[in-house]
Structures are given as structure tokens and as C-alpha cells.
Amino acid sequence: MPEEVKKKRLTDVGPHDYHDYLPPMVKKNYGKWAYHEIMDSGTMVHVAENGDKLYTVRVGSPRLVSGSFVRDLCDIADKYCGGYLRFTTRNSAEFLFEDEKNIVPLKKDLEKLGLNIGGIGNNVANIVHTQGWVHCHTSASDASGVVKSVMDELYEYFVEEKLPSKVRVAFACCLNMCGSVGSSDIAIVGTHRRPPKINQERLLNLCEIPSTIASCPTNSVRPDVTADGKQTVRVVQETCVFCGSCYTVCPAMPIADPLTDGVSIWVGGKVSNARTKPTFSKLVIPFIPNEPPRWPKVTEAVKTIINAYKEGGRPGERVSEWVDRIGWPKFFKITGFEFTKYHVDDFRLAESMMNYSAYARL
Amino acid sequence: MPEEVKKKRLTDVGPHDYHDYLPPMVKKNYGKWAYHEIMDSGTMVHVAENGDKLYTVRVGSPRLVSGSFVRDLCDIADKYCGGYLRFTTRNSAEFLFEDEKNIVPLKKDLEKLGLNIGGIGNNVANIVHTQGWVHCHTSASDASGVVKSVMDELYEYFVEEKLPSKVRVAFACCLNMCGSVGSSDIAIVGTHRRPPKINQERLLNLCEIPSTIASCPTNSVRPDVTADGKQTVRVVQETCVFCGSCYTVCPAMPIADPLTDGVSIWVGGKVSNARTKPTFSKLVIPFIPNEPPRWPKVTEAVKTIINAYKEGGRPGERVSEWVDRIGWPKFFKITGFEFTKYHVDDFRLAESMMNYSAYARL
Amino acid sequence: MGKKHQTPLLDELKKGKWISFVREMERAAEKSPRTEDLLGQVEESYRDKITHWKHGGMAGVKSYGAGMVGRFSDSPEKYPGVKECHSMRINQTSGFFYNSDILRKIAGIAEKYAGGLLNLHGATGDIQILGVTQAEAEDAFQAYAELGFDLGGGGSDLRTPSCCVGPARCEFANYDTLKICYDLTREYQDELHRPSFNYKFKLKFSGCSNDCVASASRSDLAFIGTWKDNIKIKQEEVKNYVKKFDVQKYVLDKCPTKCMWFEGDKLVIDDSNCVKCHHCINEMPKALKSGDEKGLSILIGAKAPLVTGPRMGMMLVPFYDVNEDSKNDYEQLKGLISNIWEFWDEYGVSRERIGELIARVGLVTFLEGVGLEPIPEMVNTPRTNPFIKFEDEDAAQ
């Protein structure tokens, strides 16, 4: 880059052109792939129309990584992949290379670095998750810690293909649900259970009243007047559903509470259109308290679900298809989870969720 | 009945005990039927566990009948059925008898009386309908006349089994939809298209303001005050959907209009739980003007639907299942009906009607 | 032939193969001349494309608040015979069974005191007599009462219950639809005749989930026969059906939960996954029968579109042991029904059907009100939105 340009402040350069980072084999066969084959849970090969082969080895990632981690990956890429690598939409890292003989040594090197190889095919993929206590102000739980605890338990399902189909587990630390969490096979969602506590003084300085009122899904934030006649808001405790939306727009309405925060568990979401339409995850456990550092009840619940699915799901059935087939009553029966009033939708479109038929498994 | 009882005014005697009118064969095998067989479109036989057989011959009915019609039926019942007969939940009449040899002469006699034999099995059953101009104050169309016109056209499908499955056609003369009209294979519904015209003088005398306001599904009836300060209502023309609900509670808000009234056509409803859940009929033609006495456009539309279904439906598929299989875009294509903005739901639960997927037949 | 009114348009409706209501009106008019005026007025509606009935109006019999629909002509000068033209609802028999004797009498009364025109039957289930005047109403009513027939419902009351033919002539019936319909109608005579509800309330009884009385689409409580244990299979008959048609394609492949399959030529059903849709039994009535533990499901809230949109019945009680309870005069069921009516009475507003009330206050609130537990059978799936209203006691755990 010439000197004079360098001095000028750069703005709006836009994203880097991806062409610069496509491996030669990809460039050559761009748009000309013929088919792929999954070789094992961590390895697949894509075959081009002309017979060229591109091998991929995938590793899991905590996503919150150090520069050293990046360099670890780069070293491997340099050694086996001409320096190229990519990440997946679920934050796995993928090594792409042409020579089948690299598979074994590459994997050995990866293992030496403590990396987990897997996630391809019918297994638990890398968990997508959010910031949690590491970086977010609205979190009802930590993210990385829950995910680490769960993945330690699900490890065998990442490194081996033992499940009826793909299982996408996701974590979000509050109802904002950063990510496609609400449509995962298993979703873990940070959940508050107390209404926000209003700090009147801060509110007067920091919050815009109309947008705070508008933020509430249940119309529980209402205009109010302070003792000394200033515009403020109050929260109708009876209808507040602890979503934290008001806190997002108004810092004076904190909602996190160590005693009552935790997570809820949701099952049977799906994004792909294959066979069945995309669908949201459904509530299965309304609440599990936060138990750092290892969230044992959460990991147990997730394992219970995975085991039931492994046991009952037929080959090729996603979790949603399995539950559709056996029915929700049976899901609750075999997992032992309790069905409560919280499971019955009572929000805006609740009516469309009811069983309008005589169908029942008796 | 003894004299002294007769003189006392009778009240709350309740419905007549049905046991008095059960044919002996029915009494004998009550609850002990083993199976049935459909012999032809007008005849079936029920076989009891002990081998007893009960034959049924069914005839259609305009439902609005004279005493003479009743006597016609009674004569036949006396001649062949020991005097017994019944009506069906769709207002057909059924003759029940034990002797198979009666079938042929009984049918001949029925035909002589101008009665239509059929409606059993995979055909168009008797149309259930409402009062229309014959007796109702809110009707947007006549009932009996439309039904007669349609059945003249569908005659062959009543007397013969030529369709993939049962087809239930129903008619209602206004959106009150007396009957199970909204979940019929084909529903014809009287439809207004102008807001009610308020007669202020009558309104002040006749109508209760709060219930009139509450009657409106779109909150279009609003409180108002007359020039001389009296409580009244006005109609927000922009949001009124011409449902006539306000007229039902307030006679001073007539909605019928010869120029704009007519019918809409709905397809693919179903009540049984067999194979698929019960489902409502869906709008296919938003509006056809009233063309008494024979409503040619309505009969044409119904025939178009029946023909398309006859052509495309697979054996055993109800209309709803056929359309589900081929998709609504194709339904509109093959019937030639126009898909308009009126077909897109915009009422309370409209959101639950959208296609949340990438599914499309292209 | 001295026709009182020319009816060229209606005459068009005497043509064609389907039996004509115009012919029926004319036949009625022969015995009951007021119906001539009805023909005239309907002809005028055909010309004008509008109804010629005034809005509503009162009609009824002493000590009853229901059972008649008042109807007045808007042109009584032209059609004096229908100045008043009320209809009277006569509670039908369970299953619509009659004999010729009683039907002739019923028709005779309609000719004597009214327009000689009947609806056999009304959409709710009543025998309707058209063309009653207030002056003759009491006599007509007493004449029917003497036959042992009473008026049906109307207005904001319990509407005339009705049922499918059930055990009387159907092998599919899982309970006695005729009996329960009859017994409950008698039990609720007061609720039927003297409107004191927020709005109408309908009960309908179908012996199986084919729902031949369309209860799930038009009654506030729909009672639909079902069973709890296994479908009974006669393997020999299955084999006969296999010879006759493609059982795999037309039965097994259409099972909504795909819970049937062949092992060799033996049909196997995973009954734990059967939703009791009834399809397989419909298709192979000789081979399959519902189980021995028969009962019914109760669906709640069906209704027509107004005011908040049409509703289908939704699952309230997946299995109610009606056969056991019938020994006790349906005590348990009546308990549930009163709980529902009490809740509706307390929380419903005028012209709000029970289904609309449930939609407004939420299913769970309703369940708590009537003393039922939420169960997964009530919903298609558990909730998908995270707006859970945790209660204090749970949050404080």
C-alpha cells in the first residue's frame, strides 16, 4: 500500500474480498462440486465434477478464543493446508486439503493441541452460544460455562456419530436469544424470574419514558408520576413476564437476580426445510437454577433428552420429528420432566397452539 | 292420558323418550352391531354380532318440507319398515328394515314420490343449510334456492358414488354460519359488503350501546353523541368488515343491500378426525353476487371445484387432503379462481396462517 | 288454479332433479293458506334480492324464555299471513328416531297451528315449525306437549343437545350417545327453557371420532367416543381386506402416526402411539374394533365466527369414563359441566361463548377455575415463546 494512502484515515473499506482466502482447489472447483461423502464424524470429502477431491477435517471450538488458539490453528493450516482454513456458521474450524494422506497426521496434531475433532454428520455439532457473564449486561446465566459443562457430557456425541440425526444445541443467556437459539434441537436459555426493580433516580436521568413503555411485550410498563410530580414508569407485577426488554432500553430497571435467575430448556426446533418445515423449540423445563461452575442439573437434563432421543429416534429423524411421532405426552413421560401450567402458551398467538381435535394417545 | 292430567298445562316434559321409536331390530341389537357394508350410493346394511341384518335406504331432503312430505315418508315407512324411520344429522331421511327384498320396491316407491335416493359413501351428501330469505332477518342471500340450484347440478354425485371420498357441502346465509358450515368440504356463505347504515332514531330507542359496541370484531362500532347530545354509536367505515354482528344486537343498523350482497365460497374443511385433524374451510372465491333464482355463477363455481377434485383427488382423499397434497397455488391454477388480497388472512390470528418456510411449488 | 301470488322466479326452482323446497312450500300452502303469503314474500325477496323480515321481535310461550324465534314481515299489508311468522323449536328425539304415527301428528299440529312447514331438522337439531303466530303458540305448544314433546332451546341458554345415531345403528359407537343426550337434556330442562347464561351453550354427542354430528365444529362441549386400550384385530379379516385392496397404501400409510405395520402378513399396531383417529377402523370394520375400555373425549369451545373468529373444539378431557359414570347418572360429568357454567357465569361477559372466554383469560386460568390439571394432550406442542409468568412461590424456591 503506498505511503500517502496509509496516512489517510481509512473508512468504509468494507469486508475483505473472500477470493483472497479461497484455497486454490476451491477456486478451481468453485460451484462445480459434484457430491460429498462423510468419512467419519470429523472428516468429509467433497468431490468435484472433474474428480478433484477436497478433504475437510472439522474441530470444535469454545468460540471465545485467545490469539494463541488462532495461531495453533494457523500452524496446522500451514502444515497441511497451504495456510488456508475456514470457520463454520456454528463456529467450528475447518481444515481443507487435497491430500488424503494428511488426514491421519493432521488429526494427530489437532489432538495434541487439545482440539476436539468431530461434529460432522449425525452428531451433536458445536454449540452456538452467546456472551453470558463474560461480556453481557443482561445475562441471566453464564454462556461459556454452561456450554463447556454440557459439551463435556456430550463429548462422545461430538466425536462419534451415534445419534439418529444431527443435533443442534444452542445457548442464549437471556430472552434476547442472540443466535438462532429458539429453533434448535435443544436450546438452553437464560431466564429471569423477578420483575425489574426500578431505580427512580436513575430512571429520570437515563430513560426515555415512551420507548420504555413500548418495550414491554405484556404492557406491564405503565406511565406513572413520582411523588414530586415527575414522569416515570411503574411495573405491573401481576403481568410482568420477566423478559428484561425494559432493562434493555432503560438501564434503571435491572432484572438480574442471583436468587431467582437460571435457565430454561427447550426442545425440538429446526431450521432446515428438509422433510419438515422450520419450527421453533418448545419449552420442556421452565426453570433450572444457576449452579456454577458446572450446572449439574442442566447437563443432566440435556443428557436425559439426548439419551431418550438416541433410544427412541429412528434413523434420519431430527429431534422434532421424533417427538412429533411419539407425541409430547410421551416425551414428558419418558424424560420424567413435569408438564406444568408454564408449558401451556399464554402469549399473543397462544390459541393457535391448542389441540383442536380428538387426537390423544391414551 | 287421563283426563285430569290433560287439563293441567304441561311444561318441561322434555324430549320424547327415543326408546319408543327405535325399530325392534335396533332395540334387539342396540350396541351390538358388528360391521356395515355400503351396497350402493343409497343403500347400506348393518350386520349385528348375531348375524342380524338391518338395511338402510337414504333419501335427500330439502329440509324445508310440508306436512304432506312427512306423510309421504310415513307411508313408505308403514309399507316397508313397520312404521319406523329416522333422519340423519344432515337432514336426510333413512328407512330401516330387515328384509333385503324390500330394497327394490321401496326405492321404486320413493322415486315415484320424487325423492332422491343416495348420499351414502363417497358422494355429495345432503346439503345442510339455513333459513335465508324464507325466514331470517340477517341473510345476505337465500338458502334453499341456492342449495336447490347447486343440488340440481350435483345430482349425479348424490345418486352415484363417483368421487374420491365424501363431500360435505353446506350453506349459511350470513356470517353467523348456523351449522357446521365453516368446516365443510365446500361451504357457501352469504356475504355482505357494505357497512351497516345507522338509523339514529331507532337506535336511540332500540339498542343498548355497550353491547352494540362489544358486538364488533374489529372495534368499528364506536361511541358517539348525536347533534342533540344523546348517546349513540358510529361505524368506522375504514375497518368495518361487514359481518353484521352489530345488526344482530341492534336492529337499527341494517346491513343487507341488494346491490352488494351475495355469497363467498370456501373449500377444504373437515370435521372428522380420520387421518387428519378437523380443519376449517378456506376462502376460494371472496364474492359472487346474488343471481336469483338459480345463482348460475355459484353452481358453476361449485361444479368447477367438484370436477377438479374428481379429476385430481386420489381414492379416499377428502377435499382438504387433496388440496394439501397438491398445494393451494395449484388449486387456484386448475380451478382458474383468482387469488387476491382477500385470500390473505388479516384477522386476529392471521400470523399463524403464513408460510414460515422455503416450501414452494415452483 | 288460483295462486294468490304469482311466483315466476320461485317457479324456476321447481325445475331440475333435486327435490324442490318450492314444491314443499306450495304443498304446505294447500293446507295452511298463510304459507301462500310466505311464498309471495319470498318471491319478492327473489325480485329485490333482500330479506323482507323485520329484525327480531318477541314470541314465546308462558314460563319459557326460549323455544321460539320471533319473525315479522316488513310488508304485512301485502302479506298478512306472515305478519307474524314465528318458528317453534320442538326438541327432537335422540338420534332422530320416529315412527309414522308420531310424525303424522307432529305434521298435523304444524298444519293446524302454523304454516304447515317444517324443518326436519334445524341446524341445532330441533324440529322447527314455521309460521306460528303468538296467538296460537300456546295451543301448538300444548299439543306437542301432549304428544310428549317439548320445546328446544333458544337465546342465551343451553341449546337443544343432539347426537349421532350411535349404538342404535353403528358398530363404531364407543358409548351410548342416545342415552346421554336424552338424560342430560332432561336433567337440564330449566337451563334449556329459561335463558340465564351469558350466551348460548351447546352440547353434542358423537360415538366416535368420525364425529357424525359435527360436534367438534359447533358445540361448546363436544363429546367424542374413544377408547383407552388396544385396537382389537381379527387377523383373518385383515387378510381378506388385503385381498380386496391395497391395505398398506390406503390404511397404513394414512395412519397419522404411522403406528401400524405388517410383520409378515400379520398386522401390528403400536397402540401407545395411536391417536384414535379411527381411520383404520373405518376402512376395515370387519377386521378392527376399538378396545374394551371405551369412553369419550371432551372438546371445548367450538363456535361460529362471530365475534372473535370461528373456533374448533379443543381437547379438554382426553378420556372420560362415561360408561362408569353413566351408572351414577353422569354425576361426575354433571359436576364438570356445572364447574364450567359457574366459571363462565362468573368471568364471562354477555355474548361471550365459553371458547372465547378461555381464549381471553387463558386456558390455564380456566383449568384452575374448573379444577382440571394442564396436560400435554391439550396442546399441539408446549409453548415456543419464552414469556413465562413464573409465580412468586416458584421464583422463591
Next chain:
Amino acid sequence: MGKKHQTPLLDELKKGKWISFVREMERAAEKSPRTEDLLGQVEESYRDKITHWKHGGMAGVKSYGAGMVGRFSDSPEKYPGVKECHSMRINQTSGFFYNSDILRKIAGIAEKYAGGLLNLHGATGDIQILGVTQAEAEDAFQAYAELGFDLGGGGSDLRTPSCCVGPARCEFANYDTLKICYDLTREYQDELHRPSFNYKFKLKFSGCSNDCVASASRSDLAFIGTWKDNIKIKQEEVKNYVKKFDVQKYVLDKCPTKCMWFEGDKLVIDDSNCVKCHHCINEMPKALKSGDEKGLSILIGAKAPLVTGPRMGMMLVPFYDVNEDSKNDYEQLKGLISNIWEFWDEYGVSRERIGELIARVGLVTFLEGVGLEPIPEMVNTPRTNPFIKFEDEDAAQ
């Protein structure tokens, strides 16, 4: 080993087979000491079961309104290194392709100017750098800009678009997801960097309806590859699959419209009834390929739960000929996007996503606003309630 803060709870999370983020934080802390304080603060959260970040706060670079998330510790005295701990979003490459050279540089800048911690990648798609202070933000930004990397979105703006790996390494791609993602991101630099929308707006691109970037569940506009003509069948390969597994059971029976069958050993597809779900192609990639007339579907309105509940993308444009339009620099598509943004700008309120606006004003109003016709593909079924708002011109016909 002088640990600045004791972290017994976090240390528990270094155990187990799955790679540990705690190890990563510790490694980062080695190069970038401020991250030691981050470890301390997170440990405190683990003890207290609550976040220790203050609500929001400003952070950013000159002339940009987006691309950084401000984050301040609530205990800066204890954890001075995270008094400010902003994150910086760096727009990733299309398809997340990199080489070791650039990645090392990216990591190096994160270590130099921030906490040495990265999210690879953020849930929207950006590379996130954690632990930036306002003072160093500009330098970090310029360092990335010199590498040819820019900031991503944030706040009420267009968010960083992202895409699946598509034609780069997937035989299923029906269009060039990487190119369109790149081209549109460049086109909309201003919308990305300078928030002027009602709320956030997301674009995601998937090459087929497997939707590997989960566009349909989390982007306001989801672009999902599809095709118009017939699925291409290699019958020989079909036969090979038949030898390998039960194609009837695992492919044909699972086709949502059951539009495939065997005639002898020949596979037949009624393509007119195929909804392009992609299942059959997934299962038999050697035998089946999407057609030649490739393009994409556009789904609109997906978003997370707040405020009015979660939404999936709904069908807006069943087929858009992206390959044709790409020759024109996506002119047609950009036209549609501007129409949508204009409508949103005009009728949306603050914090209302496009899906919520459509739900509020009605799909038809929206379609009229952006110049599209209503078509049956947009709905599961036509309406079932009869409350039709006929317009005057129709009623006056």
C-alpha cells in the same frame, strides 16, 4: 505462577474433555494482562451468580455509529483492566475463509489493542475482539482497516450480512452465496456503519433450503437457494443407493408431498408438486441434483422473541432469478430491498423489526407498499375467517 486473581470456580471449567474457554482466557491473559481482570470479574460472577457489567455505555470510532459494543465493569476498582471492556466487531469474510497470515495479524491486533480474546465468530457473523478501550479503539480500527478489514454492524442499522459456504465447497449451492454477501455488504457500507433504521436489519444467504446459516430463523431477509425446473436424476446412481439403504423408507416416504415413486426400478418425481425441501437430494447426492433454473426464495421477518414473540422467516418471493440479476449487479434485488426499507422507515416505529411491522399492518398492506402481489405461496392456506375487508370499488361492481 502469579495468578492475579484466584479463580477456583472457573478452574473447574478447565476439567473435562471439551476444549475450555477458561484455558483460552488464561492464554489471552498471558499476552494481554487486562484479561486477568476479566478472569477475576467472571470468577466473581460465578460466585455471585450475576453479571458484573454495567448497563451499556458508549464506545465507537469516529464517523461510525456502529461496530463496537460499549461495556463497563461495575467494579472497576477491583478489576481496573476491564473498567472499559468494549467489543469490536470486524466484518468477517464471505464464508469465513481465511489464511494463516491474515488470521495471525488479526489475532495480533487483538492482543496489542485489546484483551487478546476473540469470538470466532459472533452470532451475527463478525469477528469479535473483546476488551477494547475507547482510547485504543481508533488505532485498532485503523490497524484492521489497513489489513482490508472493516467494522461490522451494530445498533439500529444493517447488521453484518453472512452466508453459508455455498459454491465454495458445497454441491448443493443454487447460487453464489459468497458473492452476493460480499457485493451487498459493500453496497450497503453506509447502512452498516451509520445506524439510521428503526432497529436492526439482518441479511443472510443460504445456498439451499438446508439453510446452513440459519437465515430463516434469524434474519429479516433470508435468501435461500432453490430451483424452478425438474430435479435431475441419475437413475444408475439411484440403483446404487437402493442397494445401500431402504430408499423407499428413508427418502420417498419422507418427501413432504410424497411426490416421488418408483416405476419398476426407475425413480419418478412429480416436480410440479415438489416443494424443494431438499431432503431427497441430501440423501442421494450422487443421484439427484437440483434443476438448471436456479435461483433463490426470499423469506422475510425472522427475529428473536422480543418484543412481540419469536418469528420465523415467511415466504415473500418464492423464486427470484438471482443468477440473472447478478449480471446487473443485483439491481432488481436492491430495488426490492430499498422498497422494504422505505416502507419500514415510513410506517415502522422505533424498535420494531420488519416482521413485527408486517404483523401489525398486515401482509397485504406491506405488499402493496413494496409493490408485490399477494400469491398463495405466501400462506399455508387462504383465510378461514370470513371477516373480509372488501373495498369500495369491489363492492360497487
